Amino acid sequence: MAIPCAHFMASEKAVLENGILMGSPTSMASPVILSQDELKKIAAYKAVEYVESGMVIGLGTGSTAKHAVDRIGELLRQDLDTYPVVDLAIDGADEVDPFLNLVKGRGGSLLREKMIESACKKFIVIVDESKMVKYLGGSGLAMPVEVIPFCWKFSAERLRKLFEYAGCVAKLRTFPENGEPFVTDNGNYIVDLYFKKDIGDLNAASDAILRLPGIVEHGMFLDMATTLIVAGELGVTIKNKQKN
Numbered sequence: 001m002a003i004p005c006a007h008f009m010a011s012e013k014a015v016l017e018n019g020i021l022m023g024s025p026t027s028m029a030s031p032v033i034l035s036q037d038e039l040k041k042i043a044a045y046k047a048v049e050y051v052e053s054g055m056v057i058g059l060g061t062g063s064t065a066k067h068a069v070d071r072i073g074e075l076l077r078q079d080l081d082t083y084p085v086v087d088l089a090i091d092g093a094d095e096v097d098p099f100l101n102l103v104k105g106r107g108g109s110l111l112r113e114k115m116i117e118s119a120c121k122k123f124i125v126i127v128d129e130s131k132m133v134k135y136l137g138g139s140g141l142a143m144p145v146e147v148i149p150f151c152w153k154f155s156a157e158r159l160r161k162l163f164e165y166a167g168c169v170a171k172l173r174t175f176p177e178n179g180e181p182f183v184t185d186n187g188n189y190i191v192d193l194y195f196k197k198d199i200g201d202l203n204a205a206s207d208a209i210l211r212l213p214g215i216v217e218h219g220m221f222l223d224m225a226t227t228l229i230v231a232g233e234l235g236v237t238i239k240n241k242q243k244n
């Protein structure tokens with residue numbers, strides 16, 4: 001089903017599919033300034049074009065995924081039958097590197113999302129262009145790690161030491177209004193890691209984190225995304241990657 005990008009005139013829509021430019025902006029078109037939320041919506045609507053009747057869909061959380069949920073609900077009311085099977089996950093991300101590795105969980109939902117999204121045949125990531133980074137951690141914002149509350153300080157210090165070479169700072173996530181720890185939907189805490197430098201080999205970093213006792217999961221989603229949809233001021237870019 002073709003879903004028009006309401007905020008783009010046809011002539012302004014540039015779509016890159018597997019690196020091939022499918023259209024380009026015209027020089028005559030006047031620039032359209034879109035808000036970050038409008039870009040998120042464009043990426044989400046594009047992702048919903050991948051949904052077919054009969055699929056089981058895994059839907060994530062966050063302000064970007066919400067647009068996909070709303071759109072699917074709208075289409076279900078209009079066109080689609082409900083089916084008891086889901087083959088495709090659609091979710092937002094906090095960071096995306098050039099290889100489609102992700103940071104997720106700044107909203108606190110990483111464990112359940114990782115469980116669902118690692119089991120899906122297709123996982124479409126929808127972001128606005130502000131989420132693109134050269135390397136994971138490159139935004140300078142949090143890379144979340146879900147930890148067992150027992151001895152969390154000990155776990156946080158071990159995480160910090162693991163990435164000392166990258167200038168890591170580890171902070172328990174708390175509510176600013178009362179300083180109480182944020183508790184995940186699994187009853188755990190989140191330690192946010194901040195890096196000053198590239199942490200290097202992501203698989204090695206993942207293994208090292210998961211080997212620590214008291215660590216439940218981390219927010220690096222490596223080699224999981226099969227499609228990336230990025231909405232930016234110049235249009236929608238789509239990148240596909242084969243799942244291992």
Ligand SMILES: O=C[C@H](O)[C@H](O)[C@H](O)COP(=O)(O)O
Pocket residue numbers: 060061062063064065091092093094104105106107108109110113
């Ligand atoms: O914990 C939250 C999820 O991983 C979200 O998918 C992620 O934080 C992106 O959220 P948003 O689309 O609101 O930026």
